[in-house]
Amino acid sequence: MKVGEAYFHHMMKNAVEIDHLRVVRGGRVVLPDLSVRVPAGQVVGLLGPSGSGKSTLIRAVVGVQVIQAGDVRVLGEPAGSVSLRHRVGYVTQSPSVYEDLTVRANVRYFAAILGASPSSAEEAIDAVDLGSHADTLVGRLSGGQRSRVSLAAALVGDPELLVLDEPTVGLDPVLRRDLWNLFNRLAAQGRSLLVSSHVMDEAARCDRLLLLREGQVLADATLPELLDRTGALDAEGAFLNLIDRAEEAAR
Amino acid sequence: MNARRTLVTAARVLTQLRSDRRTIGLMLVVPCVLIGLFAWIFDATPAFDALGASLLGVFPFVVMFIVTSVATLRERTSGTLERLLTTPMGKGDFMMGYALAFAAMAVLQAVVATAFAVYVCGLDVAGPLWQLVAVAVLDAVLGSALGLLASGFARTEFQAVQFMPAFVLPQFLLCGLIVSRDRLPDVLGRVSDVLPLSYAVDAMKSVTLDRSPGSDVAGSAGIIALWVVASLVLGSLTLRRRTA
Numbered sequence: 001m002k003v004g005e006a007y008f009h010h011m012m013k014n015a016v017e018i019d020h021l022r023v024v025r026g027g028r029v030v031l032p033d034l035s036v037r038v039p040a041g042q043v044v045g046l047l048g049p050s051g052s053g054k055s056t057l058i059r060a061v062v063g064v065q066v067i068q069a070g071d072v073r074v075l076g077e078p079a080g081s082v083s084l085r086h087r088v089g090y091v092t093q094s095p096s097v098y099e100d101l102t103v104r105a106n107v108r109y110f111a112a113i114l115g116a117s118p119s120s121a122e123e124a125i126d127a128v129d130l131g132s133h134a135d136t137l138v139g140r141l142s143g144g145q146r147s148r149v150s151l152a153a154a155l156v157g158d159p160e161l162l163v164l165d166e167p168t169v170g171l172d173p174v175l176r177r178d179l180w181n182l183f184n185r186l187a188a189q190g191r192s193l194l195v196s197s198h199v200m201d202e203a204a205r206c207d208r209l210l211l212l213r214e215g216q217v218l219a220d221a222t223l224p225e226l227l228d229r230t231g232a233l234d235a236e237g238a239f240l241n242l243i244d245r246a247e248e249a250a251r
Numbered sequence: 252m253n254a255r256r257t258l259v260t261a262a263r264v265l266t267q268l269r270s271d272r273r274t275i276g277l278m279l280v281v282p283c284v285l286i287g288l289f290a291w292i293f294d295a296t297p298a299f300d301a302l303g304a305s306l307l308g309v310f311p312f313v314v315m316f317i318v319t320s321v322a323t324l325r326e327r328t329s330g331t332l333e334r335l336l337t338t339p340m341g342k343g344d345f346m347m348g349y350a351l352a353f354a355a356m357a358v359l360q361a362v363v364a365t366a367f368a369v370y371v372c373g374l375d376v377a378g379p380l381w382q383l384v385a386v387a388v389l390d391a392v393l394g395s396a397l398g399l400l401a402s403g404f405a406r407t408e409f410q411a412v413q414f415m416p417a418f419v420l421p422q423f424l425l426c427g428l429i430v431s432r433d434r435l436p437d438v439l440g441r442v443s444d445v446l447p448l449s450y451a452v453d454a455m456k457s458v459t460l461d462r463s464p465g466s467d468v469a470g471s472a473g474i475i476a477l478w479v480v481a482s483l484v485l486g487s488l489t490l491r492r493r494t495a
Binding site for chain 1: 263267334336494
């Protein structure tokens with residue numbers, strides 16, 4: 001047991017380790033050669049313009065993306081391993097829940113699939129602040145509410161790694177703040193989170209940032225490091241600065 | 252395979268169906284209306300007794316084929332299938348969950364349609380009624396299994412609906428309902444010997460015409476069951492955890 005724990009802690013320095021990942025989708029090279037680490041126990045923000053390869057990277061991490069080359073290890077196992085299916089929670093960009101079921105029926109179904117109790121379904125529903133809508137059909141909810149149901153369905157299994165593709169799209173500022181509070185709380189409990197976003201002000205809520213552009217990592221740093229390096233006042237300024245520099249270098 | 256995940260999936264599919272009252276209504280009423288129409292067309296001829304039972308075998312097959320292929324395609328396009336395949340859910344659990352849910356629905360449909368055919372339209376059944384219902388349920392499960400398989404080849408709901416005539420109509424023409432199977436041209440006869448709906452109709456005919464059709468029905472049922480297993484296995488191969 002002791003040996004196992006030491007091994008576990010050793011492996012858990014990084015929640016995700018990607019080496020020389022190459023992905024081609026529909027004849028287009030989306031990720032040419034990407035190597036990156038996601039440290040454990042942190043909220044890592046995956047930022048970049050749309051089309052930069054964020055979703056493809058996320059799909060590779062959860063093991064649903066066909067990859068041409070490279071190595072993706074998640075929690076010490078190859079991405080997509082059977083043993084990871086209990087340990088990784090995945091929320092797709094568009095809400096993937098059943099519209100013709102109630103919020104509660106959806107979350108309870110995913111709880112049952114993951115072997116979690118019905119009471120953990122109630123906790124997950126409360127965590128995304130949908131307690132008052134638990135008996136509403138998902139099809140009757142707004143877009144933002146649907147994406148929260150989708151998030152609850154991932155939280156319910158109490159995963160060690162949460163991989164979230166743009167979870168705060170279409171949410172009002174109060175809800176966005178509440179969800180980021182939840183993400184930070186989960187990380188404080190030792191879970192790892194990889195959260196993609198194209199809203200730059202959310203960078204301030206991440207422990208670490210990965211800026212992706214045209215399938216390449218433009219920056220992998222904390223926000224203060226980025227501001228320091230670029231002399232910008234905020235994340236958006238820092239990213240624009242980095243993109244300009246990259247374009248100049250390319251010329 | 253995991254019994255709990257299979258059963259909660261079946262329960263989930265049934266809950267989804269229950270919230271769609273119109274679909275349930277159509278599934279139960281349409282076969283009765285068509286059987287009624289059939290009986291009326293052949294009023295005062297013995298044709299209804301000969302063909303009515305065969306029809307009872309065809310309906311559950313067709314209806315379940317459409318409902319299942321569209322329902323599974325919705326899982327694919329909505330992203331719920333991709334999500335489920337990142338969880339401990341097995342492909343077999345998923346397939347069996349669907350098959351079980353639609354089998355339960357098929358029991359209901361078969362009981363209603365058989366009761367209507369026998370008690371309202373006066374269909375004469377020589378063999379035991381429960382065997383008629385059992386064959387109808389097996390046909391429905393066959394429809395579900397083939398529907399699951401077909402949905403693997405459809406990208407859009409339009410395509411899924413087009414698979415109905417593609418998969419079902421040839422079987423319908425060759426199953427012996429329109430021209431008796433032994434009178435088909437040689438080649439078509441042999442094709443008919445392979446297709447599962449032929450055995451669905453054979454089994455139904457045996458139950459209506461034969462006082463103790465046990466062994467005939469069992470033989471046909473065995474072939475249908477083989478098709479069910481083969482379709483579910485092939486269908487589960489179309490569920491890919493990794494996609495481009």
